[in-house]
Amino acid sequence: TTLLGKRNDWNPEDEATAGAVGCREQQPPGEIASSEEAEDNSCEMTWKKRQRLADGLMKFSINLLREVQLESNRTNVILSPLSIALALSHLALGAANRTEKHLLEVLHLESVPCLHQTLGTIRRQLTASSLSFASRLYLQKGFEVKEKFLEDSERIYGAKPMTLSGISEDDLVAINKWVKEATNGQIPTFLQQLPGDTVMLLLNAIHFHGFWRTKFDASFTGPDVFHLDNEFVVPVEMMKAQKYPLSWFTLESQDIQVAKFPFKSNMSFVVIVPNQFTWNTSHVLENFPYKQLCRLFPKEIPTTVKIPKIKLDYQLELNKVLSQMGLQELFTSPNLQKITDEPLFVSSIQHQSTLELKEDGVEASAATSVAMSRSVSAFSLDRPFIFIIFEDETGLPLFIGSIQNPNPNAAPQLKDPLDSREATNVNEYPMPK
Template identity: 80%
Template sequence: TTLPGMRNEGNSEAEAEAVGCQEQRPSGENASSEEEGEAEDENCQTPWKKSQKLADGLMRFSIDLMKEVQLESNRTNVIVSPLSIAIALSQLALGAANRTEKRLLEVMHLESAPCLHHTFGTLRRRLTESTLSLASRLYLQKGFEVKEKFLEDSEKFYGAKPTALSGISEDDLVAINEWVKEATRGQIPTFLQQLPASTVMLLLNAIHFHGFWRTKFDVNFTGPDVFHLDNEFVVPVEMMKAQKYPLSWFTLEPQDIQVAKFPFKTNSSFVVIVPNQPTWKISRVLENVPYKQLCRLFPREVPTAVKIPRIKLGYQLELNKVLSRMGLGELFTSPDLHKITDEPLFVSSVQHQSALELKEDGVEASAATSIAISRSVSAFSLDRPFIFIIFDDETGIPLFIGCVQNPNPSAAPQQKEPRDSSEVTDANEYPMPK
């Protein structure tokens, strides 16, 4: 996907030290110049200098993945972790050779990323020390003899040796679910309902993230509001509100898209992409956001009247069809995995589950301030469908990507009321931050 380099004419030049971008241009050097011609892992002990290619590749993989998942999903809200899926596929690539290895790396857009397994290993260890729970594992049919090099590298870089299934379906199911529950600190208690028939190899990954806002929302200001599904219908939601929230945001004028960044405490950010037109297609929006320029585009934070719905998302999907459409169909038929075992081996199933919860995260003592929104204050209302990406700030790597088209799908949509003249729901009607 070619992303055009766009700049918002309405904003002043963004600060070089903008939150979340401070590590993406290490020590003023061009990371790619140092990478040219590197073929081996000689300098892999300092992989952060090489993380930009990883971040760029994973962002492109995220867009491809989201497009395909949307085709597969009949639900309004989606959340997947491109990082978690890429780590699982990269672990599989350790055991792949020839065309299979080449296709795996190409689909992830990581064929030119140096020190790939070292970098993933360092990244995985660092992220799991914070609020991210992440786990991936290969389960193999009983009786397969796995090569020692693959066992060693899987544990060294990805923290897990391949595990043999017992052959007793009920026991294997309990063991898998217990492992996932433990690996995600209890956040994903039941990962699989049943094992795929005639399982030869099962590729599992699970991830959970609980973001603690750098600036908390006061729970006393959370209350009933509406979310605009389109120009005709709304659903009731619990909306978190703040009158002077420090927010960095801008509008991409040609695309009529608003972008905002809500920082978490742990070197990560919740970036929201909000099309102003209700008849938007996710694929088109994703293709028109200049991800490489985001750091430069985000201006200084300004006190902003903010509305954002409380969100709790869970999503599970078998990725076989999605990955096949992305070019990895041979994984499920006749891949070259002879670095794992000399016996014929193929992937039976790729399962993915993500969970995400965003809420006020604490109550801060504060004076009783009116939450009425003033027209003189910059305002950003997340009260209509949006795409979100959770980035790791140090590297720019996408941890999650998803979309929320209806944060309350169990509620019956209601016809919009004629808009009260004192109530403003369109963030465009507020002045832009200067």
């Protein structure tokens, strides 16, 4: 028999019939099931189109995270697949023939009709919530940009391509100033220097500060440890709550726990916590039933929760990663004839994302200790985990990443025997009823 809250009943073949992650399992009432052709010819935003978009972006996200982790030796990875996809689809707007085809294939969005209008609509909707996007193309001085590309860029992607002045100090100041303004001051210095001989630069920055639907009381936040592996821990500031309304389950077939912490603005922080310390992110995600999440998440129940405070930013140049994913031509000889008639190639694609998780409650002056009771369901985010921030209705992956160490500046300490016992007995926590 399967314990309540333990899920091992999903079947990968169900995925063909289930929607993407978006938590509307069926076509909304009042939305007439149109024929494929009629829908493909119209640019109206339908539920089905959003599902297709979410599904494609989830595939892109998993591939992207895998390549970044192969490329990067950093402890934590935080990416915004959505903002990278917006930058690449903006480039696709100016691309033709093989280049355009390859861009859309790598994004897994080749089957989304009216792609640019669809992404433009989604970008506007998300900007109205808690996301700050900054995305722009910069071209070397002297390039004559086609009028239609300028108009479409502003109308759909909200950013006209800019021409660099050719004076690198001035350009650097202008770029950093623009990113700082576009991210509400959260990314003050995006670039330390301009790549040499820049022909075209694709910049992409995003800041997210989620406000929990159920706040954590700051007076319960205190020092605790995060288990790096079977031997070492690092000190962290841990947010704690006694009866936090949490939906979570254990997927026994993969030996992982999955929980959903809702934000106020129709978004959720979904965490995947493998019970063992030796795991491979790609392997976990490739076998993860993301299309089934709506069905798998049980009703929220009062749960004793521990989750570390996090403020991390992650910046990287994506040239090598995207080349590995099949877009080498962007950096050598792409067909970008809809941008300009002159030969043009991408010099650099830069991405930065910042993520902040804190209590978002009123700082209380009196420090009270909170006893962590095991009488109710308990969920501790005190070991390495993978996270995905989803937009709830569409299931669009806004962020994806893995946190191996939320406090990389602290020196790891050897566990004391009590810590070791706590870390290995994950399965003795009572399961959700």
